[in-house]
Amino acid sequence: MQTQSYYQKAIKFATLKHLEQNQTVPGTPLPYVVHLSNVAMEILIAAQNSPNFDVDFAIQVALLHDTLEDTTTTLEELSAEFGARIAEAVLALTKNNELPKSEKMTDSLNRIKKLQKETWAVKLADRITNMQMPPSHWSNAKKIDYQKEAIIILEALNGGNIFLENRLRLKIAEYDNYLQR
Known part of the structure; x- marks a missing residue:
């Protein structure tokens, strides 16, 4: 199966699951698939800039990364399908x-650190994607905590994917623009 086929199967599955929950990108009217495709885009670019990167594995994990947490999908269902x-x-x-x-x-x-580095990459890509303008209802304290959590992620997954680590470092610095200090 080619990467495009893996991508199509995973994005269709994830989109339907998140649509069942009427889930949107927090703070926006955008369907949640926008977040999933942004994480997948980070993975596709990282794959081009990372030696020995299993893009077929990573792209599926990227698109499916929130299905267990945010939808009615079960581990058994995910395992049977993917x-x-x-x-x-x-x-x-x-x-x-x-x-x-x-x-x-x-x-x-x-748990992420016990798995292959592409899993680490998905976590980094997820946080990179989430380091955009925070929802307007977030307090400044919540924004500061979110940035601190990004730093914890970056430190914990150090050595997992240099390209994505550098991207997250940049996003953490840019996030200062949303904080009142």
Whole structure:
């Protein structure tokens, strides 16, 4: 199967799942597939700038990364449709809601770090995409915390993908424009 076929299968699956939830990009009327395609775009560009990068694996994980966290999709369904490796990566990218909020990110990052570097790349690409203008209803404290969390992600996944690490570093610096200090 070619990369384009993997992309089409995953984006159709994810779009339908997120549409069932009427999910939009936070703070906008845009359908959630815009976020998913932006993460996938970061992965496609990173693949061109990263040696030995498994783009077919990464593109599917990028498009599916929020299906377990934000939709009714089950791990079994994801595994049956896309295979155990993809499902395991999506699960690692999914916050465990049984943990206290203060532990969710660390837990997810620890699970991500046990998997192949393309999973790390998806987490970096996701945060890069999310470091755009924050929703207008966010307080300045929430924006500052979000930027700090991006720094934690960058530090935890150091060495996972130099291209995306540099992109995230830039986005973190640009995010200062949205903060009141």
